[in-house]
Every structure is written in structure tokens, then in C-alpha cells.
Amino acid sequence: MTHVLAPCPGRVVAMSDVPDPVFAEEMVGPGVALEPAPGRTTVVSPIAGKVLKVLPHAFVVLGDGVGVLVHLGINTVRLDGEGFEVLATQGAEVAAGDPMITWDPSALPSSAGGQDVSPVVPVVLMDGVKGSVTSDALGTVVAAGDPLFALP
Numbered sequence: 806m807t808h809v810l811a812p813c814p815g816r817v818v819a820m821s822d823v824p825d826p827v828f829a830e831e832m833v834g835p836g837v838a839l840e841p842a843p844g845r846t847t848v849v850s851p852i853a854g855k856v857l858k859v860l861p862h863a864f865v866v867l868g869d870g871v872g873v874l875v876h877l878g879i880n881t882v883r884l885d886g887e888g889f890e891v892l893a894t895q896g897a898e899v900a901a902g903d904p905m906i907t908w909d910p911s912a913l914p915s916s917a918g919g920q921d922v923s924p925v926v927p928v929v930l931m932d933g934v935k936g937s938v939t940s941d942a943l944g945t946v947v948a949a950g951d952p953l954f955a956l957p
Contacts, residue, residue, distance in 0.1 A: 807868065807956045810851045810901050812875045813926060813949050815839035817942040820927065825879045828927045833874065835938035836929040837953055843911035847892070849949050850899045851875060851928060859895045861886035864905050865931065871956055872931035877908055878924050883917035902950050928953055 811817075816839065823829045823838045850856075854868025862881040865874045877889065890907040893899065910924035930938055940954040947953070 807852060807871070808952045809873055809928060809930070809954050809956065810849070811839060811947040811949055811951045811953050812848045812851050812905070812928060813839060813841050813846050814947065815841040815926065816946050817940060817944065817953065818925070819943060823879065823925050823927055824921070824923045828876070828879070828929070831935045834929045834931045834933040835935055836927060836933075837938065837940045837943065838928065839926040839947070841910040841924050841926050843909075845907065845909040846949070847904045848875065848877060848906045848908065850893075850901055850903045850905050851953065853899065853901045856893050856895050856897050856899055859891055859893050859905070861889035861891055861906070864893060866899060869956070874927070874929040874931055875905070876927045876929070877906060878910065878913060878922060878926065880917060880920040880922045881913065883920055883922070884914075888912055930956065933957065
């Protein structure tokens with residue numbers, strides 16, 4: 806069984822609480838989200854695998870035929886990479902817990918490009934069946950590397 810680990814410290818919240826309908830309605834896939842702890846932090850890979858895609862504000866790791874998306878904040882794509890330091894290389898093999906991106910969620914602006922910005926970090930099982938992810942960690946505060954959920 807593959808466990809998806811917390812990519813950063815924070816409080817675990819339901820995907821339905823994410824302030825973006827695409828994530829909240831699990832259109833991208835099921836998962837959970839983190840209200841990240843304030844301060845500069847290094848976000849780590851939640852699973853072992855290949856870095857399928859890495860952007861300043863998001864990355865996807867493919868492991869055991871399953872892709873996991875970590876999206877750093879909501880509407881952060883509008884920041885054009887400002888405030889993010891990419892540490893990972895697209896196409897590289899990573900272990901769970903390897904550094905991916907450094908950022909400071911407490912330094913985000915409240916809006917960008919006319920859209921509200923939120924520091925919430927969705928952790929999504931790409932193309933998973935809606936409602937297929939459950940987590941015993943909901944409502945708890947986790948450290949980076951703590952288990953979030955098991956792959957169904």
C-alpha cells in the first residue's frame with residue numbers, strides 16, 4: 806500500500822473546504838488539502854516516483870502508475886513564479902520526502918490578477934474516483950512527511 810505523505814506542515818482540511826470549485830468538487834481528483842503553517846518552508850514530494858511536471862506553484866509526481874498533484878495555494882499561478890524557488894527537476898526520480906519547492910505561504914498577497922489568493926495546498930490523487938480518498942488526518946496538524954492518506 807502506498808501512503809501519500811504531507812508535502813508541508815499544516816492543518817489537514819477536506820477538499821470540499823478548498824476555496825476553488827475545481828478542487829473542492831474534485832474535478833481534478835480526490836484528495837485532501839493543507840492549511841500550511843506560516844513561514845518559509847520547503848515542500849517535499851508526497852510519494853516516490855518520477856517528477857512528471859514541475860511549475861513554481863505546483864508539481865505532479867507519478868509513482869506506481871498514480872499521479873499526485875501538489876498545488877501550492879489557490880490562484881498562485883497568477884504570481885508568475887514570484888515567491889517560489891523550484892528545487893526539483895522535471896523528469897527526475899524522487900523519493901518520498903525529497904525537496905521540491907521552497908515558498909512562504911504567509912508572504913502571499915491577498916489577491917493577484919483580480920483573483921483572491923489562498924495559501925491552501927491541495928494534495929490530489931490525479932484521475933482518482935471522486936470520493937475515493939479518505940483520511941484519518943482530517944482536522945489534525947501534521948508535519949511534512951506525516952501520512953495523509955493511502956492510495957485506494
